[in-house]
Amino acid sequence: MPNLLRFGVSLEKKLLNEFDTLIKRKSYPNRSEAFRDLIRQELVKEEWQAGAEVVGAITLVYDHHKRELVNKLTDIQHDFQGTIISTQHIHLDHDNCLELIAVKGPAADISKLADTLKSVKGVKHGTLSMSSTGKGLK
Numbered sequence: 001m002p003n004l005l006r007f008g009v010s011l012e013k014k015l016l017n018e019f020d021t022l023i024k025r026k027s028y029p030n031r032s033e034a035f036r037d038l039i040r041q042e043l044v045k046e047e048w049q050a051g052a053e054v055v056g057a058i059t060l061v062y063d064h065h066k067r068e069l070v071n072k073l074t075d076i077q078h079d080f081q082g083t084i085i086s087t088q089h090i091h092l093d094h095d096n097c098l099e100l101i102a103v104k105g106p107a108a109d110i111s112k113l114a115d116t117l118k119s120v121k122g123v124k125h126g127t128l129s130m131s132s133t134g135k136g137l138k
């Protein structure tokens with residue numbers, strides 16, 4: 001593989017054992033792949049902290065019978081239409097809906113949108129999955 005460099009890492013035996021147990025539980029094929037993922041995770045965290053352009057997924061679970069809530073969620077999403085790439089609505093059962101909102105833009109805008117949606121009264125659960133455009137990652 002081009003540009004593939006090897007380097008040594010010194011670890012206490014106990015820490016290495018814990019790392020091996022962790023990567024086995026998470027189904028990594030080897031230490032190198034697990035290590036790459038840990039590095040990428042930190043780089044993505046840096047992207048978010050630096051306010052870079054990032055991507056993410058917001059999930060919301062709510063009761064659609066609460067009409068004011070549905071209108072409010074729609075109003076908020078229209079205010080952030082430049083940030084929202086796509087929205088998927090899934091009817092979970094008679095009462096509950098799952099909304100998946102794919103977002104791309106400055107980290108601060110995405111965090112603001114996620115916080116605003118999650119804090120609407122009646123939203124049962126909301127999450128923000130913070131990811132990367134992938135441009136800065138190998």
Ligand code: NI
Nearest residue numbers: 064090091097
């Ligand atoms: Ni629904």
